[in-house]
Amino acid sequence: MTTKIDRRKSYYVVFDTETTNGFDDPIVYDLGFAVIDKKGNVYESYSFVIGDVFYGMKNLMKSAYYAEKIPMYKKDIKEGKRRVVSLYTAKKIFNDVCKKYNVKACIAHNARFDYRATSRTQRYLTKSKYRFFLPYGVELWDTLKMAQDTICKQWTYKEWCYKNNYLTKNGRVRATAEILYRYISGEHDFTESHTGLEDVLIEKEIFVRCMNQHKPMRKKCFE
Numbered sequence: 456m457t458t459k460i461d462r463r464k465s466y467y468v469v470f471d472t473e474t475t476n477g478f479d480d481p482i483v484y485d486l487g488f489a490v491i492d493k494k495g496n497v498y499e500s501y502s503f504v505i506g507d508v509f510y511g512m513k514n515l516m517k518s519a520y521y522a523e524k525i526p527m528y529k530k531d532i533k534e535g536k537r538r539v540v541s542l543y544t545a546k547k548i549f550n551d552v553c554k555k556y557n558v559k560a561c562i563a564h565n566a567r568f569d570y571r572a573t574s575r576t577q578r579y580l581t582k583s584k585y586r587f588f589l590p591y592g593v594e595l596w597d598t599l600k601m602a603q604d605t606i607c608k609q610w611t612y613k614e615w616c617y618k619n620n621y622l623t624k625n626g627r628v629r630a631t632a633e634i635l636y637r638y639i640s641g642e643h644d645f646t647e648s649h650t651g652l653e654d655v656l657i658e659k660e661i662f663v664r665c666m667n668q669h670k671p672m673r674k675k676c677f678e
Contacts, residue, residue, distance in 0.1 A: 464492050466556035467596075468549070469662060470563055471654040472572045475508070475519035481572040482579060484508040484516065485528070485537075486545055487651025490556050495663040499552060502652040504528060506539045507580050521649050528650075542580050546588055553590045561589055564632045564658045566597035566676040595676040598658055601665040602630050604672035612638055619643075635661050 460466075470488035474481035489500040509516060509528070516525060531537045540548075553561065563569040573588035589595065606612050607630050615621075615638055616628035623629055633647040636657040648654055665672060 460498075460556060462557075465559045466498070467491055467493070467662070468553055468556075468558050468561045469655045469659045470549075470561060470569065471651045471658060472563075472569045473519075473521060473649060473651055474572045475512070475515050475522075478568075480575060481568070482508055482512070482515065483542075483572050483576040484519065485651040486549075486573075487653070487655045488549060488552075489652070489655050489659065490552060490558070491659050491662075493663065493666050495659050497656075497659070498556070500652060500655070501548065501552075502537045502650075503545045503548075504532060504537050504539045505542050505545060505576070507542050508576070509539070524650065542576060542588075546577070549588070550590045553593055558593060560594040560596040560674070562596045562598060562658075562662055563676075564598045564654075564661065566595055566599070570595060570676060594674075596674045597676040598632075598661045598665060599630060600673040600676070602635055602661055605665045605668040605670050606630075606635060606638070606661075632658050632661060635664075639664050 468488050468490055470486065472481070472483045473485035474483050476482040484505050486503045486505060487501065490498040492498070516522065519525075528537065532539055552558075570589065574586065577588040578586050607628055613628055616634070621629045621634050631647075632654065633645065636647070637643055637645050639660055647657065
């Protein structure tokens with residue numbers, strides 16, 4: 456069925472990566488993304504396991520931070536819940552979707568990390584022949600910055616964090632996707648999945664809450 460696109464709306468792609476090879480030089484093995492509007496309605500969603508890494512770099516996968524989830528990924532792949540693709544295919548579909556919806560921005564929580572992860576993986580697998588994964592000319596927004604300028608400034612959120620000891624070592628309120636979603640949803644026992652698409656579906660709720668504040672906020676990742 457062909458998706459009917461309302462050109463009066465603004466569309467966004469929220470994406471999330473799971474990686475191996477450490478924080479400083481991350482390599483993506485799981486990419487999830489979804490097309491949404493500012494109300495959080497989902498129009499398309501994708502859950503990709505990057506075969507070049509997941510199967511092609513087995514030794515590296517053993518040291519992945521969430522390596523214990525590998526059997527779960529294999530089960531989901533077998534059941535058709537996740538699709539194994541090459542990075543080339545993932546990039547093509549991601550870019551095609553952004554073009555199809557004329558997306559206003561690509562969005563991630565702590566977007567600098569996901570930008571670095573996708574770029575590093577692109578460069579590594581193509582031996583730097585191709586250097587960037589995200590579509591050229593589309594803005595990159597960061598819900599971490601957005602939340603810091605809206606939700607995290609609210610007294611209700613601050614008091615809630617103090618009450619639950621959701622504080623950094625410096626005594627500031629935490630702004631992880633997991634903590635923010637607990638506050639937004641009221642699900643105080645919620646635990647982030649740390650799998651691509653599942654995390655996207657909570658991060659989009661942070662985006663929606665920030666947008667609904669109608670307050671000045673930083674959006675762009677690099678500003």
